[in-house]
Amino acid sequence: MRQSTSYIMVLWSVIVASIMGFILTEEMPHPFPMSLCNGVNIEDATVKELQHLMSIGQLSSQDLVECYIKRINQTNEFLRSVSEVNPDALSIASALDQERNERGIRGPFHGIPFLVKDNIYTDDKHNTSEGGLVLLGGRYSSEATLVTKLRAAGGVLLGHAALSEAADHRALTNFSDGYSTRVGQTRNPFNLTQATSGSSGGSAVAVRSNQAAIAIGTETHGSLVHPSANLGLYTIKTTPGLVSRHGVVPGSYYHDTPGPMARSMTDVAIVLDIIASPDHRDNLTFNALGKIPLEGYAAALGTSHALRGMRLGLPWNPYWSTAGNINAPGLREQYESRLQELKAAGVELYNITNNPYLHQIANPYGFGQPAHTPEEYNQLISYKTLLAVALGEWLQNWTFPETDERHGMSTLAEMASWNDEHNATTGALGNGTWWYNTESGQDFYDIAIATNGSLNGTFWKAFGWGRRIARQAIDFGHTHAFENGTVIELDALLLPNNPNGGFDNGCASVPSYAGYPVASVPIGQSKWGMPIGFCIHGREYSEAKLIKVASALENLFRWNAVPQWHNYKTAEGPWDAPWPGYACSQESLDSYACERS
Incomplete structure (x- = not known):
C-alpha cells in the first residue's frame, strides 16, 4: 500500500507539472540574460559585493543605476514588479560618486540603488499610490523615516516597487494576489503562472530578477516572509515598532512593520542597522529603547560553525504534520533532508509536539486561525x-x-x-472586453468601514485574546521540558515556509498576532519550479538572535537558483493592461497624476 501511494503521488506531480506547461530540465533556455554592467557581472550581486566593486573603482553608483534601469526596461513588461523609476536617480548617484571621490564613503550603503514598496512615501518627483488610483497624485506631510535614513546612509532611491493593491488590505475575496490597478499583475520569474504570495511581491520579484540588489517591503500578515520564500530571498519581519512606520501607508498600528528583502542575511543586517531606531513620529518605536544591540545587527551574523550546539524547536503540530504546504508532493523529503544536514552540523533539534496554546490560534492546515475559534476571538x-x-x-x-x-x-x-465611482468601466483588452464588477474587489474595505474604527470592547476582546495566546504559543515553544523536569531555552523555532501545491503558507500568522519577529531563509526548490524556505520564529525583540540563526543556516545551505521564466509567453490575462479609462504616461506621472483617457 505504501509503495502504491508513493507511485500515485509521483505520477500526480508529473501530471500537474505537464498541465502547468513545463517539465523542469537543465536544457531550458534563459529568455532574459543579464547584461554585463560596464563590463562587470552583477547578476545576483549582494549589497556587500557591489560596495566592493565601487570601492576598487570597477563600477560607480551611476553605472549601477544605469544598469538596473536597463534591466527594468528589459524585464518589467513581463514582471510588472516596478511601478515607477525615480527620475532623479542618476543625478543622485552622480553626486554620491563625487562625494566618494572627494571625501570617502558614508558607510556600507553608500551609492547602493534600492527600491521601496509603493506604500512607502518618498518626498520627490515620483508617486506613492499604494498600487491604486484613489491615492495616486496625493502628497504626505513628510517622507517616510526609513527612506530618509537610507538616503542619509548614501543609498540611491531607484524607484517604487509594485504591490498587491492597498497592501492586500482592499479585498479578502475576488482579487488576485500581486495585482494592482495601477501596474497590473506582478509575476514570479521562476514560473509566471505561480503566485508572488504576499503584497510585497513586487519588491521580492525586483530583487530576484536583478532589477535591484535590495528592496524594502512591508508586512502586516505575511507580506515579507511569504514573498521571500516564493522568490528565494532573505528577510526579517521585525517586532512592530523596531523600525519606524512614519510615512508608510498603514494597515494596522499593532502589526505593520517595514523590512529589507535581499540576497543575503548580511544585506538584511546592513539595512536593519540603518533603519532601526526610535522616531518621535511613531510612538511604538519608543518601546524598542534599550532593545537594539549597541554593536548593531551585523555583529550578530554567524557562519555555519555557529550551528554547533544551537537549539532549534520544530512545532510539529500543525506545521510539520497536517499543514498542506509540507505535504505537497516531494516537499517533506526535501525538508527532512535539510533537517538531517542541520543535525550533522551539530544542531540540536527538539520536536515540540504538545503546545497547549498553538492549537488554539493556528489553523491545522495552513494560513489563519482554526475553524473552531469562537467568533468573538476572530483576529x-x-x-x-x-x-x-x-x-x-x-x-x-x-x-x-x-x-x-x-x-x-x-x-x-x-x-x-471613490473607488466604486471611478473603477467601474469596460475596456478593450486583446481580442475581448473586460468588465470590472464594482460589487466586489474591496470587501475588506467594506467590513472595515462597518466597524466605524471603534476601539471598543469587541475590538479589545479579540485583539487582547489573540495577542496573548499567540505570544504564549511562541514563548512556550521556546522552552523544552525533559521527562526528568529539566527545562531548557531554545534559540528559535523552525517552520516550513512555502505555498507550493496550491496550499496556503501558515508561518506568518502567529507572529503577526503576537507582534513577534520572524525571519525567512531559502533552502531549495519544489517540483513546481518554485523556491522553498524555512521560517524562523523568535521572541519579542530577538532580531539579533534570529539574524545569527538565519545567517548560520544560509552559510550551511548556500542555496541560490536562477529563475527560468517558465510560461513567460503563455501566462496571459486581463491584468496585463493598466486600468481601463486611465493613461499613466510618463508626463502624467511627473505631475503626480494619471490622466483620464
Missing part, C-alpha cells in the same frame, strides 16, 4: 478595525490639490466610494 475583528483607524489617521496628512475632486478626502468610506 479579523482586530485587522478590520485597525485598518479603518489607520487610514482615517493617514488621510489627515495626505493632501490633494484643491482642484482635485479628492481634496478633503478624510475617511476610508470616502476612499471606497
